[in-house]
Amino acid sequence: MSLLEITDLTVRFAGRTVVDRVSLSVAPGDRLGLIGSSGSGKSLTALAAIGLAPDDAEVSGSVRLDGREILGLPDRELAPLRGARVGVVFQEPQTALDPLMRVGRQVAGPVRRRTGVSRTTAAARAVALLSAVGLPEPEHLARAYPHQLSGGQRQRVGIAVALAGDPALLIADEPTTALDVTVQAEILGLLDRLVAERGTALLFISHDLAVLARVARRIAVLAEGVVREEGEVAQVLREPADPATKSLLAAYRASAWEPQEARQ
Amino acid sequence: MRAVLREPGGATGVALIGVLLLAALVSLVWTPFDPTFVDPSASWVPPFSGGHLLGTDGNGQDLLSLLLAGARITALTAVAATAVASVVGVGLATAAAVGRRSGEVVSHLIDVLVALPTLLLAMVLAAVYGGSVVTAVVAIGIGTGVNVARVGRAEMASALGTDYVLAARASGASTARIVRRHVLPNVGPVLLVQLSLTLALAVLAEAALSYLGFGTPPPAPSWGRMLQELQLYVTVHPWAVVWPGLAITAAVLGFSLLGDALRDVTDPRLRRAVPAVVA
Numbered sequence: 329m330s331l332l333e334i335t336d337l338t339v340r341f342a343g344r345t346v347v348d349r350v351s352l353s354v355a356p357g358d359r360l361g362l363i364g365s366s367g368s369g370k371s372l373t374a375l376a377a378i379g380l381a382p383d384d385a386e387v388s389g390s391v392r393l394d395g396r397e398i399l400g401l402p403d404r405e406l407a408p409l410r411g412a413r414v415g416v417v418f419q420e421p422q423t424a425l426d427p428l429m430r431v432g433r434q435v436a437g438p439v440r441r442r443t444g445v446s447r448t449t450a451a452a453r454a455v456a457l458l459s460a461v462g463l464p465e466p467e468h469l470a471r472a473y474p475h476q477l478s479g480g481q482r483q484r485v486g487i488a489v490a491l492a493g494d495p496a497l498l499i500a501d502e503p504t505t506a507l508d509v510t511v512q513a514e515i516l517g518l519l520d521r522l523v524a525e526r527g528t529a530l531l532f533i534s535h536d537l538a539v540l541a542r543v544a545r546r547i548a549v550l551a552e553g554v555v556r557e558e559g560e561v562a563q564v565l566r567e568p569a570d571p572a573t574k575s576l577l578a579a580y581r582a583s584a585w586e587p588q589e590a591r592q
Numbered sequence: 593m594r595a596v597l598r599e600p601g602g603a604t605g606v607a608l609i610g611v612l613l614l615a616a617l618v619s620l621v622w623t624p625f626d627p628t629f630v631d632p633s634a635s636w637v638p639p640f641s642g643g644h645l646l647g648t649d650g651n652g653q654d655l656l657s658l659l660l661a662g663a664r665i666t667a668l669t670a671v672a673a674t675a676v677a678s679v680v681g682v683g684l685a686t687a688a689a690v691g692r693r694s695g696e697v698v699s700h701l702i703d704v705l706v707a708l709p710t711l712l713l714a715m716v717l718a719a720v721y722g723g724s725v726v727t728a729v730v731a732i733g734i735g736t737g738v739n740v741a742r743v744g745r746a747e748m749a750s751a752l753g754t755d756y757v758l759a760a761r762a763s764g765a766s767t768a769r770i771v772r773r774h775v776l777p778n779v780g781p782v783l784l785v786q787l788s789l790t791l792a793l794a795v796l797a798e799a800a801l802s803y804l805g806f807g808t809p810p811p812a813p814s815w816g817r818m819l820q821e822l823q824l825y826v827t828v829h830p831w832a833v834v835w836p837g838l839a840i841t842a843a844v845l846g847f848s849l850l851g852d853a854l855r856d857v858t859d860p861r862l863r864r865a866v867p868a869v870v871a
Contacts, residue, residue: 378762380758380761380762383692403761403766403767404766407761407764407765407766408764409764410761410762410763410764411762411763411764411765412764414762415762415763416759416762416763418755418758418759418762420755423754423755423756424755424756424758424759425756425759426756426760426773426774426777426778427756427778428777428778429773429774429777437760437763437765437769437773438763438764438765441763441764441765442764486759489759489763490762490763492763493763493764
């Protein structure tokens with residue numbers, strides 16, 4: 329059985345269709361990459377998958393998590409699933425953490441909600457998680473506020489928050505886009521390792537083919553809200569069938585090739 | 593707080609409020625004369641004579657003692673009304689910002705209530721329930737509270753739209769927890785500024801109500817009623833009416849300056865800007 333089964337998901341804003349009959353499925357331990365240019369509806373697909381589409385969005389179709397339909401469930405029933413079954417890493421590490429709360433507490437929150445352990449135990453687990461995401465001096469860092477951390481460190485905290493509830497599925501919404509290239513590589517390596525160690529399924533969203541090729545096993549190409557192509561990463565890269573895939577591939581090759589030409 | 597004291601306006605405000613609170617506290621244990629003591633033989637004693645530092649009124653009551661005792665009512669109503677305003681304001685703002693369908697109803701309710709003048713509301717309440725400190729506190733609290741709610745609603749709505757609130761929802765936090773742990777701390781500074789300005793409004797409103805005879809009932813001394821009683825004799829004994837006027841001005845100014853200084857300190861957009869003019 330699929331962990332996450334999205335069928336004919338459609339999202340409309342004031343009559344405009346942004347996500348159009350998207351169907352995707354993620355099995356336990358699977359790694360699906362969702363790729364598309366900006367505005368192709370990939371982030372919205374991910375948010376709608378955990379019932380977090382904006383209030384003014386009309387969402388239809390079906391999203392099943394562990395076989396249970398979650399579209400249309402009230403927040404009260406969705407909250408226990410969020411964090412515990414699905415964790416989300418956001419794009420902007422600058423804004424995804426509460427500026428006025430120490431990072432240790434932001435990680436400890438979902439731990440307590442999931443397990444109901446005492447405040448001290450949760451704080452200790454938060455420190456362990458901060459250490460697991462490769463932060464130096466985690467005891468010290470747990471007491472820091474987000475603005476005292478670098479962008480890469482903040483994104484590591486974001487990953488710790490997403491994994492704090494020990495979810496079966498991790499949704500990563502362009503987690504490396506706001507970071508510079510070296511930090512990007514570190515964060516990708518970290519996600520890759522953590523997901524493998526914990527057997528967590530991964531839904532990785534990006535507009536960058538190079539990034540997706542590193543972490544995903546299968547990819548789905550989204551353009552104008554429609555899934556154009558889906559398959560194994562290697563196969564899609566070797567034999568792109570859809571024009572949208574070809575243009576993404578061409579953009580990727582151009583960016584990889586240009587520096588060499590500049591050097592000559 | 594240290595940054596507030598570094599601003600000249602803020603330091604002045606804190607000093608004025610300090611004097612008000614000190615006067616109120618001192619009057620609990622000591623006043624030069626019993627403020628309610630009537631001495632017909634000593635009516636209209638001019639300032640600095642006969643042991644009456646600020647003089648006496650037509651009943652021979654010591655004006656300094658009346659002012660000190662009046663500070664109690666002023667401080668009490670200001671603080672109590674602001675407490676009511678914070679409960680009303682934060683409550684309404686939260687209800688308006690969080691609820692979907694119900695939020696819209698509360699939102700419109702706030703807009704309607706903002707349109708009602710505080711003093712009129714207080715006079716209606718005083719007419720129905722009789723003028724008393726409690727009526728004044730409730731009326732001023734509700735009247736200023738809706739203004740706090742109007743500002744708070746906008747601030748909370750924008751805090752609710754932030755990424756960290758979305759992230760908190762995505763990690764399974766309940767709405768109540770998000771409001772308590774993420775939204776309120778982040779709009780706190782704005783609410784604090786609003787509430788300190790509310791203190792100034794409350795001082796003024798209490799004085800106005802007492803002046804009009806809807807506030808503190810006699811014999812409890814009140815600056816507003818002193819002003820009203822003494823102004824009848826302004827042509828004969830002009831110095832007397834100056835004292836309550838000065839006291840009211842100083843108290844309002846103190847809270848206004850504190851509010852402005854707090855705003856300058858907490859709002860980065862206004863940092864290093866021209867100090868706001870006190871209304």
